[in-house]
Amino acid sequence: MKIIGLFIVVLTGGFLIYAAADFPAWGDPNSPASLHVSPYYLETTVELTHVPNAVTSVVADYRGYDTMFETTVIFTAGVVCFFVLRALGRKGLREESQERLYRHVLTGVTVRVKAGGKIPESSDFQRIDVSWTPPDLIIKTICRLLVPFIQLFGLYVICFGHYSPGGGFQGGVILGASIIVYAISTDLRSAVQRFREKTDALLAATGVFIYAGTGALCLLLGFNFLDYHALAPILFVDRVMARSHGIFIVEVGVGIAVMSTMIWIYNVLASRGHYDEGL
Amino acid sequence: MFWQLDLAVLTLVVFAGIGSLMIKDLLGAGILFGAYSFLMCLMWTVMGAVDVAFTEACVGAGVSTVFFVAAVFRTTRRTKD
Numbered sequence: 001m002k003i004i005g006l007f008i009v010v011l012t013g014g015f016l017i018y019a020a021a022d023f024p025a026w027g028d029p030n031s032p033a034s035l036h037v038s039p040y041y042l043e044t045t046v047e048l049t050h051v052p053n054a055v056t057s058v059v060a061d062y063r064g065y066d067t068m069f070e071t072t073v074i075f076t077a078g079v080v081c082f083f084v085l086r087a088l089g090r091k092g093l094r095e096e097s098q099e100r101l102y103r104h105v106l107t108g109v110t111v112r113v114k115a116g117g118k119i120p121e122s123s124d125f126q127r128i129d130v131s132w133t134p135p136d137l138i139i140k141t142i143c144r145l146l147v148p149f150i151q152l153f154g155l156y157v158i159c160f161g162h163y164s165p166g167g168g169f170q171g172g173v174i175l176g177a178s179i180i181v182y183a184i185s186t187d188l189r190s191a192v193q194r195f196r197e198k199t200d201a202l203l204a205a206t207g208v209f210i211y212a213g214t215g216a217l218c219l220l221l222g223f224n225f226l227d228y229h230a231l232a233p234i235l236f237v238d239r240v241m242a243r244s245h246g247i248f249i250v251e252v253g254v255g256i257a258v259m260s261t262m263i264w265i266y267n268v269l270a271s272r273g274h275y276d277e278g279l
Numbered sequence: 280m281f282w283q284l285d286l287a288v289l290t291l292v293v294f295a296g297i298g299s300l301m302i303k304d305l306l307g308a309g310i311l312f313g314a315y316s317f318l319m320c321l322m323w324t325v326m327g328a329v330d331v332a333f334t335e336a337c338v339g340a341g342v343s344t345v346f347f348v349a350a351v352f353r354t355t356r357r358t359k360d
Contacts, residue, residue, distance in 0.1 A: 026326070055330040165329040173337040180345055262342055270349040279352055 050244040051162045059167065060247040064226040067250070068211050070169075071257050075208050078261035082201070087273040103128045129187055129277040143185030150178035158255045162244065168254025172207075175255065176262030188271055188278025197275055200264040207257025211250050218246075226250075285325060292318045305356050309347030316340040 024031030041062060042054050051057040059067050102111045102125040110128070113119060151174075158171030183191035215226040223230035228246025232239045270278040295318060299311035316339030323332035 053330075165333045167330070170333050170337045173342050177337075177341055177345075180342070184345075266342075266345065266349060269346060269353065272353050279349060 056161045060250050078264045081265045085268045085273040101128050147178050168251035172255035172258025175259040179263045180266050200260045203260035207253045210253030305351045313340050313344035
């Protein structure tokens with residue numbers, strides 16, 4: 001079986017390398033891709049959309065449909081991870097994995113509560129993971145200091161995508177990573193307290209809705225789907241600036257969807273689907 | 280960029296890619312895959328595709344490595360084959 005697999009891989013790789021020889025040279029100005037639409041986009045992007053970064057205007061405006069369905073793909077990935085991995089309820093669990101550990105903060109004594117046992121009602125008891133290690137002061141402090149700056153950078157990347165590399169996808173991933181850093185440095189429960197599962201799911205859907213809703217709004221105003229010209233009377237700007245603002249609204253939607261999907265996937269993955277005890 | 284440096288990065292990409300497939304330790308494979316993504320990000324930057332490089336650095340080298348590590352911690356660390 002291994003030899004057949006190796007044979008298929010080598011054969012496919014050989015064909016790919018053979019086919020790659022027919023490609024035009026890298027950066028060739030006479031290649032078909034650089035002759036037809038690319039010059040038009042590069043020359044007119046500032047004039048037509050007020051967006052100096054041509055990549056952003058292509059991604060969110062000229063090729064808006066592609067990006068909308070990419071966002072839908074990200075959302076679907078989150079939903080699929082939820083349906084495949086999430087274990088609702090505590091039934092089907094083995095006896096020892098239903099145990100919960102509590103730590104008495106004042107004395108440092110650990111209490112093991114078996115399945116069906118009662119949870120101590122004092123606020124001195126703190127729930128801890130089964131694989132609990134004492135919190136490291138350095139890691140906790142550094143991560144706590146870093147999280148706001150990571151989030152600020154994420155917002156900057158989303159908002160500044162018009163002028164520099166970046167945009168909704170990258171900014172959303174950075175924002176999601178800030179919450180993941182928090183979940184790793186403390187524990188999953190305190191991250192989930194700030195960003196609950198319902199919020200994750202709702203925000204992921206909201207992001208896609210903002211994108212598709214902007215398109216539908218253009219349709220309602222009598223223009224084509226995702227033709228941001230239509231937004232000019234609503235945003236009180238001229239038609240060219242409306243395209244720039246439309247791109248921004250769409251990027252915000254993408255950012256929200258990507259951020260919450262990343263957090264959702266991480267939480268489900270790291271807690272074995274129980275949304276309880278993380279890494 | 281100098282072609283020597285370009286060639287060195289390309290060689291490292293190939294080694295990281297093959298290494299992440301061959302290595303028995305799944306955690307190591309995940310981290311080598313992150314290194315592969317980061318080197319690919321360097322390659323994109325050299326080619327002038329800064330947006331793609333940024334995405335590769337965020338998604339490929341950042342979040343997907345975290346997902347791999349989380350998945351390894353929640354399953355097993357050794358492969359069977």
